[in-house]
Amino acid sequence: MAPAKILIIDDDPDIVEAMKVVLESKQYHVSIAENGQKGLEKVKSQKPDLIILDVMMETNDKGFEVSREIKSDAAYKDIPILMLTAIKEKTGLDFKKEAGDESWLPVDDYLDKPLKPDELIAKVGALLKK
Amino acid sequence: MGELKTSRLSERNVVEGGLVERLYWLIKLRWIAFAGLFLTVFFVDKFVGISLKTYPLYAAAIFLGIYNLSFRVFLYFLEKKKSAAVPKINNFLTNFQISLDLIFLAILLHFSGGAENPFIFYFIFHMIIASILLSRRASFWQATFAIFLFLSIVIFEYRKILPHHCLKGFVGQSLHDNLLYVAGVSFVFITTLYIAVYMATSISRRLKKREKSLREANELLEANDRIKSEYVLRVTHDIKGHLSAIQGCIEPVTGGITGPLNEKQRDLLQRADMRTGKLMFFVKALLEVTRIKLSRQIKVEYFSFGEMVKEAVANIQSKARDKNLSVKLTIDPGVDKARGAREYIQETISNILANAVKYTPRNGRIDVNVGDKGNSIITRIEDTGIGIPKDELPKVFDEFYRASNAKGVETDGTGLGLSIAKQVIARHDGKIWVESEEGRGTTFFIVLPK
Numbered sequence: 001m002a003p004a005k006i007l008i009i010d011d012d013p014d015i016v017e018a019m020k021v022v023l024e025s026k027q028y029h030v031s032i033a034e035n036g037q038k039g040l041e042k043v044k045s046q047k048p049d050l051i052i053l054d055v056m057m058e059t060n061d062k063g064f065e066v067s068r069e070i071k072s073d074a075a076y077k078d079i080p081i082l083m084l085t086a087i088k089e090k091t092g093l094d095f096k097k098e099a100g101d102e103s104w105l106p107v108d109d110y111l112d113k114p115l116k117p118d119e120l121i122a123k124v125g126a127l128l129k130k
Numbered sequence: 131m132g133e134l135k136t137s138r139l140s141e142r143n144v145v146e147g148g149l150v151e152r153l154y155w156l157i158k159l160r161w162i163a164f165a166g167l168f169l170t171v172f173f174v175d176k177f178v179g180i181s182l183k184t185y186p187l188y189a190a191a192i193f194l195g196i197y198n199l200s201f202r203v204f205l206y207f208l209e210k211k212k213s214a215a216v217p218k219i220n221n222f223l224t225n226f227q228i229s230l231d232l233i234f235l236a237i238l239l240h241f242s243g244g245a246e247n248p249f250i251f252y253f254i255f256h257m258i259i260a261s262i263l264l265s266r267r268a269s270f271w272q273a274t275f276a277i278f279l280f281l282s283i284v285i286f287e288y289r290k291i292l293p294h295h296c297l298k299g300f301v302g303q304s305l306h307d308n309l310l311y312v313a314g315v316s317f318v319f320i321t322t323l324y325i326a327v328y329m330a331t332s333i334s335r336r337l338k339k340r341e342k343s344l345r346e347a348n349e350l351l352e353a354n355d356r357i358k359s360e361y362v363l364r365v366t367h368d369i370k371g372h373l374s375a376i377q378g379c380i381e382p383v384t385g386g387i388t389g390p391l392n393e394k395q396r397d398l399l400q401r402a403d404m405r406t407g408k409l410m411f412f413v414k415a416l417l418e419v420t421r422i423k424l425s426r427q428i429k430v431e432y433f434s435f436g437e438m439v440k441e442a443v444a445n446i447q448s449k450a451r452d453k454n455l456s457v458k459l460t461i462d463p464g465v466d467k468a469r470g471a472r473e474y475i476q477e478t479i480s481n482i483l484a485n486a487v488k489y490t491p492r493n494g495r496i497d498v499n500v501g502d503k504g505n506s507i508i509t510r511i512e513d514t515g516i517g518i519p520k521d522e523l524p525k526v527f528d529e530f531y532r533a534s535n536a537k538g539v540e541t542d543g544t545g546l547g548l549s550i551a552k553q554v555i556a557r558h559d560g561k562i563w564v565e566s567e568e569g570r571g572t573t574f575f576i577v578l579p580k
Contacts, residue, residue: 018378025387114377
C-alpha cells in the first residue's frame with residue numbers, strides 16, 4: 001500500500017517543518033501549502049488522504065472558511081480534516097463537543113497548539129483508519 | 131451549548147445610577163419626615179399646652195406615608211424596566227415629588243397655625259434638596275412655588291377666605307390678621323428661601339463640576355488602560371506564536387523522532403523545552419487576564435454550581451494526595467443552579483485550590499464549603515498553609531503580585547492567578563476576599579449572585 005498523502009495548510013513555516021519531520025518519521029507523504037488559496041488548489045490537484053489545517057492563517061478564521069469550502073464540495077468532503085487551533089482558551093469553547101457538529105465546525109478532529117508529536121501521530125493515525 | 135446567552139454584566143450607566151440612588155434618598159428622607167411628624171404631633175398634643183387640630187394632621191401624615199409607599203413601588207417597577215428614558219423620567223419625578231412635598235408641607239402648616247408656626251422654615255430643607263438634585267433654574271422655580279403656596283395661605287387667612295387654626299398657647303393671640311407680623315414674616319420667608327437656593331446651588335454646582343471632571347479623568351484613565359491592554363494582548367499573542375513554534379520544533383527532537391540523542395544533548399534540550407513550557411504558561415496567563423479585561427461581554431449560562439465545584443476539587447485530588455493533604459468538600463443542599471460563565475468561574479476556583487495545594491505543607495488540610503445565601507452562593511476555601519503576611523493581604527489580587535513567603539515555596543508563579551480571579555468575579559457582580567494568618571492558613575471567600 002502506498003503511503004498516505006497528508007497536506008498541511010499552515011502559514012508558519014517552522015511549525016510546518018516540525019510537523020513534517022514528525023509525520024515523515026512515520027513514512028507519511030507530506031506536502032505543504034502556506035495559505036488557504038494554495039491549500040484549496042492542492043486539495044484539488046493532489047487529492048490528499050488527510051488535511052491538517054491551521055485555523056488562524058492570515059485572519060482569525062480563514063481556516064474555517066477553507067474547511068467549509070472543502071466540506072461543501074462533494075468530491076472532497078470525505079477527506080478528513082484535522083484542525084490546528086489555539087482557540088479553546090480564547091473562546092472557552094470545548095472543541096471536543098463542537099467537532100463533528102458540521103453546521104458549526106466542519107472538521108473531523110482538532111489539535112491544540114502547541115503540538116505534541118505523540119498526539120499528532122495518534123490523531124492522524126486514527127483519522128486515516130476511518 | 132448552542133443557546134449560550136450573551137449578557138452585559140456590571141455595566142450600569144453612572145448618571146442614571148446616581149439619579150435613582152437620589153430618588154431612594156428622597157424616599158428615605160420622607161420616611162423620616164413621616165415618623166417625625168407623627169411623633170411631634172403626638173408629643174405636642176399630649177405634653178405641651180398648645181391647642182392643636184390633630185385629626186387633619188394625622189390624616190396628612192397617613193397621606194404622606196401612602197404616597198411615599200406608592201413612589202417606592204413605582205420606582206421599583208421603573209428600575210425593573212431599565213428603559214433608556216429612565217433618566218428623563220427620573221428628573222421629572224424628582225421635580226414632581228419636591229413640588230408635592232411643598233404642597234404637603236403647606237397644607238400641614240395651614241392646619242397648624244399658618245404663619246404663626248415656626249415650622250414654616252422647614253421649607254429650607256426642600257430648597258436644599260432641590261438644589262442638590264435639580265438644576266439651579268428648577269430650584270428657583272421650586273422656591274417660587276413654595277413662596278406662592280406660603281403667600282396663598284397667609285393672604286387667604288388674612289382675608290378670611292380660609293379659616294385660621296390658631297396655635298393657642300404657643301402665641302398669645304392670633305397673628306394671622308396682624309398685617310405687620312404677616313408682612314414681616316413673608317419678607318423674611320421669601321428672602322430666606324431665595325438666598326438658601328442661591329447658596330446651595332452654588333455649592334452643588336461646584337461639586338457637580340468636580341464630579342464631572344473626576345468622571346472624565348476616570349474615563350481617560352480607562353481608555354488609556356485599554357490601549358495598554360490591547361498592546362499587551364498583541365505582543366503576548368505574537369510571543370505565543372513564536373513559543374509555539376519553538377516547542378513544536380524541540381519536541382520531535384527530544385522525543386527521538388529525528389534520531390537518537392546522547393545524554394548531554396537530551397538533557398540540554400529538555401531544559402530548553404521545560405523553560406519554554408514555563409514561559410508559555412506565563413504568556414497564556416497574561417493573555418487570559420488581558421482578554422478578560424478587554425472583553426466587554428462574557429458568555430453566561432445556567433449551570434449546576436455544586437457539580438462545577440466538585441469537578442474542580444476532583445482535579446486537584448491527585449496533587450493533594452501526593453502531599454498527603456486531606457481535602458474535604460461540603461455543599462449546602464440548597465445550592466442549585468447559578469448563572470454565569472461556568473468555565474471562568476471554575477478556573478477561578480481551580481486557581482485558588484491549586485494555590486491551596488501548592489502553599490500547604492504536607493499532611494495539611496483543605497476545606498471547601500459551598501453555602502446558599504438566598505440570592506447568592508458563598509464559596510469558602512480554607513487551607514492550613516503558610517498564610518499571607520498581613521501587610522501584603524490587600525495586594526494579593528494585584529497583577530503580578532506574589533506574596534513574599536510564596537516565592538520561597540515556589541519560584542515559578544506568574545502572580546496572575548488571583549488577578550484573573552478578581553476580574554472574573556467582578557464581571558459577575560460578585561465579591562472575592564481573603565483572610566489569612568501567616569503560618570496558620572488562608573481562607574478565600576467568593577460570593578456570586580445566582
